[in-house]
Amino acid sequence: MSTALQVANLRKVFGGLPAANDVSFEVMQSERRLIIGPNGAGKTTLFNLITGDLVADAGAIRLFGEDISRLKPHERAHRGMARTYQIITLFPKDTLEHNVMLALLGLSRVRWRAFRAMASETALRQEARHVLGVLGLAERATRLISEVSYGEKRRVEIAMALAQKPRVLLLDEPLAGLSLEERAQVKALISAIPRDVTVVMIEHDMDTALDLADRVTVLHYGKVIVEGTRSEVVAHPKTREIYLGT
Amino acid sequence: MLIAAVAAILFPLVGGPFYVNLASQIFIAALFAASLNLLVGYGGLVSLGHAAWLGVAAYTSAWLYLRLGLQHAITAALALIMTTATAAVFGAIALRATGLGFLMITLALSQVLWGTAYRWASLTNGDNGLSGLTRPAPFGLSLEAPAPFYYFALTVTAFAIWTMWRFVDSPFGAALRGTRDAPRRMSALGHNVTLVRWLTFVYSGFWGGVAGLLFVYYNKYIHPTALSLTTSAEALLGVIAGGAGSVAGPIVGAAIVLILKNYVSAYLERWNMLLGFVFVIIVIFMPEGVVPGMRRWWLRGRRA
Amino acid sequence: MQFWIIQTLNSLALGGLLFLLAAGFSLIFGLMRIANLTHGSLFMLGAYVGVTVLRFVPNLWVATLIAAVLVAAFGGAIERFLLRTLGGNPLGQVLVTLGISFIVADACLITWGGDPIPIAAPAALQRAVSIGGVAFPLYRLTVLGVAVATAIALHLLMERTRLGAMIRAGVDDTAMAKAVGIRVSKLFTMVFCLGAALAGAGGVIAGPIMSAYPGLDADMLPLALIVVILGGVGSLFGAFVGSFIIGAIYTFGSALAPNLAYVILFLPMIFVIAFRPRGLFGRSAA
Numbered sequence: 148m149s150t151a152l153q154v155a156n157l158r159k160v161f162g163g164l165p166a167a168n169d170v171s172f173e174v175m176q177s178e179r180r181l182i183i184g185p186n187g188a189g190k191t192t193l194f195n196l197i198t199g200d201l202v203a204d205a206g207a208i209r210l211f212g213e214d215i216s217r218l219k220p221h222e223r224a225h226r227g228m229a230r231t232y233q234i235i236t237l238f239p240k241d242t243l244e245h246n247v248m249l250a251l252l253g254l255s256r257v258r259w260r261a262f263r264a265m266a267s268e269t270a271l272r273q274e275a276r277h278v279l280g281v282l283g284l285a286e287r288a289t290r291l292i293s294e295v296s297y298g299e300k301r302r303v304e305i306a307m308a309l310a311q312k313p314r315v316l317l318l319d320e321p322l323a324g325l326s327l328e329e330r331a332q333v334k335a336l337i338s339a340i341p342r343d344v345t346v347v348m349i350e351h352d353m354d355t356a357l358d359l360a361d362r363v364t365v366l367h368y369g370k371v372i373v374e375g376t377r378s379e380v381v382a383h384p385k386t387r388e389i390y391l392g393t
Numbered sequence: 394m395l396i397a398a399v400a401a402i403l404f405p406l407v408g409g410p411f412y413v414n415l416a417s418q419i420f421i422a423a424l425f426a427a428s429l430n431l432l433v434g435y436g437g438l439v440s441l442g443h444a445a446w447l448g449v450a451a452y453t454s455a456w457l458y459l460r461l462g463l464q465h466a467i468t469a470a471l472a473l474i475m476t477t478a479t480a481a482v483f484g485a486i487a488l489r490a491t492g493l494g495f496l497m498i499t500l501a502l503s504q505v506l507w508g509t510a511y512r513w514a515s516l517t518n519g520d521n522g523l524s525g526l527t528r529p530a531p532f533g534l535s536l537e538a539p540a541p542f543y544y545f546a547l548t549v550t551a552f553a554i555w556t557m558w559r560f561v562d563s564p565f566g567a568a569l570r571g572t573r574d575a576p577r578r579m580s581a582l583g584h585n586v587t588l589v590r591w592l593t594f595v596y597s598g599f600w601g602g603v604a605g606l607l608f609v610y611y612n613k614y615i616h617p618t619a620l621s622l623t624t625s626a627e628a629l630l631g632v633i634a635g636g637a638g639s640v641a642g643p644i645v646g647a648a649i650v651l652i653l654k655n656y657v658s659a660y661l662e663r664w665n666m667l668l669g670f671v672f673v674i675i676v677i678f679m680p681e682g683v684v685p686g687m688r689r690w691w692l693r694g695r696r697a
Numbered sequence: 698m699q700f701w702i703i704q705t706l707n708s709l710a711l712g713g714l715l716f717l718l719a720a721g722f723s724l725i726f727g728l729m730r731i732a733n734l735t736h737g738s739l740f741m742l743g744a745y746v747g748v749t750v751l752r753f754v755p756n757l758w759v760a761t762l763i764a765a766v767l768v769a770a771f772g773g774a775i776e777r778f779l780l781r782t783l784g785g786n787p788l789g790q791v792l793v794t795l796g797i798s799f800i801v802a803d804a805c806l807i808t809w810g811g812d813p814i815p816i817a818a819p820a821a822l823q824r825a826v827s828i829g830g831v832a833f834p835l836y837r838l839t840v841l842g843v844a845v846a847t848a849i850a851l852h853l854l855m856e857r858t859r860l861g862a863m864i865r866a867g868v869d870d871t872a873m874a875k876a877v878g879i880r881v882s883k884l885f886t887m888v889f890c891l892g893a894a895l896a897g898a899g900g901v902i903a904g905p906i907m908s909a910y911p912g913l914d915a916d917m918l919p920l921a922l923i924v925v926i927l928g929g930v931g932s933l934f935g936a937f938v939g940s941f942i943i944g945a946i947y948t949f950g951s952a953l954a955p956n957l958a959y960v961i962l963f964l965p966m967i968f969v970i971a972f973r974p975r976g977l978f979g980r981s982a983a
Contacts (some may be wrong), residue, residue: 513957
């Protein structure tokens with residue numbers, strides 16, 4: 148069992164305040180890791196460092212043993228990393244299908260074709276429809292993003308990430324802002340992700356995503372405070388301290 | 394569309410030479426604006442340095458013809474190579490920034506060329522410009538008269554616009570629009586945003602150069618003013634006025650700007666001032682462009 | 698020897714003038730994120746206003762002051778009535794400043810005609826001062842002095858006054874400044890007026906060296922842009938250093954290789970953009 152994602156002594160300082168303060172952890176292949184912590188704990192900063200949207204001041208990031216710390220975000224995508232965003236970042240004036248096709252293009256040579264019409268890329272469209280189908284959105288494929296519900300948008304986000312056939316999938320607060328019913332749908336989706344994809348999730352509310360996780364890492368003020376299996380972390384006194392402020 | 398095509402083809406038979414020439418100028422301006430729009434409307438990168446491509450292509454062609462006596466087929470090819478190479482270099486520099494930084498750098502770079510055109514008199518003949526140029530004669534057909542040149546310009550422009558339309562419609566075009574709308578997201582999906590933008594910049598410069606060649610053939614003369622900020626601004630105004638969201642928009646916009654310029658110049662000497670006013674008015678009152686803006690007002694009027 | 702001295706002094710004088718122009722531009726861009734393309738025209742407008750004032754009051758410094766005030770007022774009007782309505786649309790704001798620059802340029806052409814109008818330096822400064830056997834034209838030394846004095850004054854304004862603190866806060870983080878209660882819209886107008894005043898004053902002071910002529914705006918604007926790109930946006934120190942570097946390159950370039958002077962300007966700008974896109978001392982990335 149290899150280490151899918153390793154973060155070693157990661158440090159990022161913003162104007163004097165360390166948003167990531169010597170963060171280290173390892174996620175094994177096939178694992179479902181949950182990263183939790185109160186608001187401002189540095190979770191999204193951590194994700195941005197892992198994806199390359201932010202450059203770390205110190206430390207290293209390894210994907211299946213390969214040091215990717217110096218790679219640009221799009222290069223990391225080509226190495227098998229995909230992510231979703233806390234604030235939904237889709238292309239609102241395009242159809243669901245088009246959005247997923249853009250995701251598929253990201254890793255495909257087709258993206259350099261500058262003369263053939265997109266409309267004639269049938270293979271691409273079929274694959275996009277298929278991905279949307281897996282997420283139960285096949286009938287909505289030709290609707291615009293702006294026309295579908297928030298829960299459906301969330302599912303499209305995940306669809307796009309899965310379309311990249313990633314080895315490591317980073318989900319940034321995938322359940323935020325969803326109704327109870329939508330939440331159950333998305334949780335079912337996440338559980339159904341095949342085990343050849345390693346999943347790392349951020350949530351700031353421990354209860355919601357706990358049952359999806361194998362292991363949990365708790366962050367606070369940019370540092371790893373507690374780490375272990377679900378039950379270990381739940382029982383740990385420091386966890387309660389952070390959440391209840393005692 | 395078909396009606397427009399037929400009208401365009403039949404036009405020289407009904408219009409007098411002044412109007413036919415005006416139409417040729419419109420095609421050139423439309424091509425120029427459309428090439429800028431690839432960058433502005435589809436790439437989301439506003440450049441105020443588009444005049445550079447017109448200038449480099451025109452001057453290279455003129456210089457090679459006058460100083461080395463080369464044939465038009467060769468000078469055209471070399472001019473376009475020169476323009477594309479310049480675009481490659483300028484693009485690499487300018488794309489180190491985005492937004493306003495990009496705007497300022499493209500402006501500064503283009504102004505450097507403008508200043509050089511004036512000062513490097515031994516090369517460009519400075520303020521006198523380069524004259525004594527001729528129009529090419531493809532397949533031996535003379536383009537001296539208004540009508541033949543009109544058809545030449547029409548053919549080149551139509552072909553260019555068609556190619557641009559295919560470009561915009563292609564997977565690359567879709568990726569380009571993606572980088573305009575959500576660049577970080579596109580990066581995360583695996584698209585090399587900077588490369589996409591740079592390629593578009595160079596492609597836009599290429600067609601700008603083609604417009605420059607048509608320009609120098611039409612006028613048979615090139616002067617540093619062609620490289621001025623006014624030229625870049627007119628193209629940008631054409632894009633904004635016509636609406637940056639489509640391939641056809643800038644064509645309409647460029648036509649409006651050119652017609653305005655021609656008629657105004659007949660009555661007023663102060664085209665620049667009017668250009669300035671039009672800019673201000675359009676930006677404040679009709680930011681999506683004249684065409685969508687007018688449609689909006691029209692609909693509002695009908696509802697009332 | 699004399700040649701080098703003269704060129705150096707010319708560089709310093711040009712650098713000083715560029716500073717007056719670039720400082721305002723940098724402040725406006727740094728605080729308001731507006732690339733004020735009217736800036737060159739404001740410089741030229743100042744020069745022309747100076748020409749007119751000098752017909753009634755033959756004192757260059759009085760003319761400078763009056764021009765600065767009038768151009769500042771004009772700038773304030775532009776900001777208050779046009780740019781503010783486009784808040785949140787930085788591209789729109791830039792395009793409006795472009796439009797206005799065309800309007801101002803043509804208005805100057807209509808009002809003052811197409812011929813260059815020289816401005817005389819104050820009689821007392823029209824001679825050269827001899828230091829160590831070398832002659833230094835006094836007016837150019839004065840221009841340098843004015844620029845340095847202005848730089849010091851601006852520095853003190855920025856670092857020692859409340860207004861300066863508010864401006865610096867606004868440059869660093871506009872949203873935060875608003876949240877802390879700084880009246881950002883008023884601040885914007887004041888800074889725009891300040892920038893315009895500097896440009897207008899610069900135009901008059903440049904008069905004895907450059908004259909007032911149509912196209913002065915188009916000649917100065919790219920230089921200001923290059924200075925700001927080089928020195929970094931929002932940094933007065935960067936504008937100061939950048940102005941003198943560009944002043945030197947342009948002056949020596951024009952003297953030694955006039956054909957290529959403009960091309961040589963290219964190089965430091967490219968160098969800086971390639972290695973430090975923020976400019977030498979920039980705070981906020983362009």
